[in-house]
Amino acid sequence: TIINLDPCLKLCCHVWSLNFRGLGLERPRKVDAFRERITAEAEDLVANFFPKKLLELDHFLKDPIINITELKEIHSEINLTVPDPILLSNLHDGLEAQNAKKRKLEDGGAEDMVTGTKVFVMPGGMMKSNANLVDLIEKVKPEIRTLIEKCNTVKMWVQLLIPRIEDGNNFGVSIQEETVAELRTVEGEAASYLDQISRYYITRAKLVSKIAKYPHVEDYRRTVTEIDEKEYISLKIIVSELRNQYVTLHDMILKNIEKIKRPRSSNADALY
Structure with a gap:
């Protein structure tokens, strides 16, 4: 027996059970439990977690650590003498x-x-990363990972609500598919932010290696500071995009929640 579920989800589960029985199959109870857990978690994410997270990120965007106007403050010393x-x-x-x-x-x-x-040994010891940017990156990365994980949960929920393929009356199904596509896009963009951080470290490491090999070339040293400034600006943009994605998903799902939960109208409803 399925309890604490949306009426449409109960109907979908009942139809799915009938289809399985028609094939001589029984859906395991663990699958029903999984669907119930995903439904409860996803609805809580949309109703409570998304609004809470967007407000947290909006507050983070006002933090002094991410609002440095004079970018020289984030520069790190390159302890490689000429x-x-x-x-x-x-x-x-x-x-x-x-x-x-x-x-x-x-x-x-x-x-x-x-x-x-x-150069076999760094003359000044280990060439460390930019500490200011490392601290900021360590604060932003968990937010990126959280968005990816939560989008995956909500996407699974919507996919489980998609009814079986039929002719006609598919307007609500198209809304579900658009929602899944948007969630998948947000996941991909968030994953690209992690790639961007990795590329920053790789690019900076190559430049520092060039400075160690050609310590008399000033342009390499200037390029490192330019890379650091660019990454700082990019991190602020990433936080802003994370907030905007929470806002967009929350607004989109709430506006279409009825069609997402109940994509097809039932003829039985017209009798009551």
Whole structure:
């Protein structure tokens, strides 16, 4: 016996049970329990969790940590010193210059300025990440993961409410399918935010490696600060998008809740 369910969901479950029995099959009770749990959880997410989360993210957007106006405050020091220049004098003969280069390599010195410097140990110790951005990323990532998980639950709920395929009277079904498509889009966008964070770390690591190899090239150092500033702005945009997605999903589902729960009208309803 199915209890505490929406009337339409009860009807869908009853029809599904009849279909299984017609095939000589019985749906396991655990499946019914799973459907009940998903229904209760999804309805609570839409009614309570989504509004609560959008208000939390809206408050987070006003936090000073994400509203720094002077982006120089998020810069991190690059503790890689520029080595003293190597002066080559009185080397007129090409063979003599080649021998001088060989001696420098054997002495553990530097290669010529074109090929860069071989670095085996960082002179200033470990080159750390930008601490300000790492702290902000660690606060944003759980919010991204939460949105993905909650969207997946609501999407499963709507999919379970889709009735069997029939001719006609499919307007409500099309609304359910549009809702599922929107939830799937939000999931994909949230996953892309995680990819963006990974790309930031990879890009910055490559630039720092370039600085270690070519410490005398200032443009690499400037590029690191530009990457940090860009990531900071991107993180604020991500938080804003997360809030907007909660608002959009909450509004869309509530406006169409009747058709989502009850996609097809029943002829029996007209008798009462």
